[in-house]
Amino acid sequence: MxxxxxxxxxxxxxxxxxxxxxxxxxxxxxxxxxxxxxxxxxxxxxxxxxxxxxxxxxxxxxxxxxxxxxxxxxxxxxxxxxxxxxxxxxxxxxxxxxxxxxxxxxxxxxxxxxxxxxxxxxxxxxxxxxxxxxxxxxxxxxxxxRGLDTIIPGIEKFEGTVAHPQFWPENLDYSDKQVVIIGSGATAITLLPTMSKTAEHVTMLQRSPSYVLTIPTVAVEDQILRKYLPSWISSRLIRWKYLLLPRLTMEFCKYFPGIVRAGMRKFTTSQLPAHIPHDPHFEPRYNMGEQRICLAPDGDFFECLRTKKAVVVTDTIKTVTAHGIELESGNRLAADIIVTATGLxxxxxxxxxxxxxxxxxxxxxxxxxxxxxxxxxxxxxxxxxxxxxxxxxxxxxxxxxxxxxxxxxxxxxxxxxxxxxxxxxxxxxxxxxxxxxxxxxxxxxxxxxxxxxxxxxxxxxxxxxxxxxxxxxxxxxxxxx
Structure with missing residues (x-):
């Protein structure tokens, strides 16, 4: 039938x-x-x-x-x-x-x-x-x-664990391990603060930076609206807020890219620890709004950098070795686990x-x-x-x-x-x-x-x-x- x-x-x-x-x-x-x-x-x-x-x-x-x-x-x-x-x-x-x-x-x-x-x-x-x-x-x-096929030279020589965020190994134990996350998008920005709580050290290795914007997990103005207004009114006002603000932000980025870039530079620098400079790690090649903005709830990304258990490295991979990554600059990153957060x-x-x-x-x-x-x-x-x-x-x-x-x-x-x-x-x-x-x-x-x-x-x-x-x-x- x-x-x-x-x-x-x-x-x-x-x-x-x-x-x-x-x-x-x-x-x-x-x-x-x-x-x-x-x-x-x-x-x-x-x-x-x-x-x-x-x-x-x-x-x-x-x-x-x-x-x-x-x-x-x-x-x-x-x-x-x-x-x-x-x-x-x-x-x-x-x-x-x-x-x-x-x-x-x-x-x-x-x-x-x-x-x-x-x-x-x-x-x-x-x-x-x-x-x-x-x-x-x-x-x-x-x-x-299937994930995005990204060419990482020498990855087959690595003797540790290679993990793709889309196919995360069940029960992967990264406690007290050296972890290198390859990528600079939303996934990498999420992984770094989470994994650094347990791992011995986590490095986010990026070829080019992204814009990272700190936002509150719970907005004060939302709390005020919910406290003093009936739910049917507050919910509508809050929705309109989240409908309008992102659009206004994107339009501002489009028409005033120089002002936005300068503002983000000042804002980001204020959150970085002294041992991590703004350039080249937080100076994207594109204007804000041309790619999706990475969010850091309550600044968790910058907070983990201040603990010194996490760091950002901007460089290009020369080759992966048995126990880490050799960079074009000549520097080496030791790794027990490599996470390929390189996109979908x-x-x-x-x-x-x-x-x-x-x-x-x-x-x-x-x-x-x-x-x-x-x-x-x-x-x-x-x-x-x-x-x-x-x-x-x-x-x-x-x-x-x-x-x-x-x-x-x-x-x-x-x-x-x-x-x-x-x-x-x-x-x-x-x-x-x-x-x-x-x-x-x-x-x-x-x-x-x-x-x-x-x-x-x-x-x-x-x-x-x-x-x-x-x-x-x-x-x-x-x-x-």
Missing amino acids: EEMFDIVIVGAGLAGVGAAYRVQTMLPNKRFTVLEARGQIGGTWDLFKYPGIRSDSDLTTYGFPFAPWSKERQIASGSEIVNYIRNTVLECGLEDKIRIGHRVLVAEWSSERKKWALKVLVNSKSEVTIYANFIMWASGYYDQL KIQLFGGAEIRVDGELVKICDKYAWNGTMLQDVPNASLLIGYTSTSWTLGVDIMTQLVIKLMGVMEKRGADVITPRLDPTMVVNPAQLLDITSTYVKAAVGSTPKAGDRGPWRRRAGYYEDCLKVMFGDITEELVFE
Whole structure:
């Protein structure tokens, strides 16, 4: 017997659970299911187990708008976020809609049937086919099975333990060990203060620095609002605060890069111990806002540097030896454990093969319509969030855009909707993701393109997306059949 759904949502992390709630409440007559490849819900936050894993966005905007984060702490641990997602599933009655252990291998569109046929591997054992009128891909933007292939010369000669944050060894004992963390992104900034509490010494080895911004775990103004105002008012004011401040910060960084750089230099220097100079360890090659800003809750990153159990080294690896790392400067770092916090491998559609009428879709050749549908690919949306601000904001507004499109389809009596480039108009390609991180540059050949006009432009931000969804023409360069 064929199993048929109006909508299939792929992924049961923040994006998938959010999409499921929106479909359930905004499209109550649609039959839908959520397919989760892994054995648990929670996505990233259930997969990653490295020490100190936590959010790098405030939970007020990173959480679900329909199930507000209620704790005072805005930076939460991985386990807290997993529990929050699972509790939301239960409270919203979504548990019966989610099928765990269901990995989509192939999604093939048939123009004759006007349906998607999904080949699904169930619990790594058997394959089934599930049919859908529409697919919402909420499977994140990185490969859960493989990390980014970073060339580290001589790593095969190392006789200690090599650990990748994405695949953290169970029960890894780093107490009284010499640890070297390779990387300078959010993961490395998180690992350093956590591991230095137990390890003998931890070195963060970076090729180029990142901006590290100290923020309070619990903001004083949030406490005041909660104390003196009713919860229904304080929660809204706090949410608007976390919606506005990051955007204002990013705009200020964009228009006054010199002032921001000078301010960050002064602020960072004031937190560093005397034995660690600002240059070259905290002088990034890029302007603030061009890559994601690394957060240090309550200044934990700088605090661990002051203990002298942790240090930052800016250099290039010449080779890894049996017992450490030899640098181009001639210096050597002793190591019992090397942590390769060098980034994620970007992968869209959960690694599934996408076909339209038997033809394989080459993702990198396609333009992204409003950042959420692919050129020439019918009845399918890709729910990805913002890279420089809260991920969930971007996912949720795109979910609402797609649901609104389904309403337009019903009004027009259409079964199929497909983004098509106007052949009379020229469009020039641009990078889809709006940051310049190394792992993003490495993924150019596996991500769609953005354009420079109309609905093919790269998404500008949350406020622009909200205006588009509420008041804009959401049918531009779409074909309804």
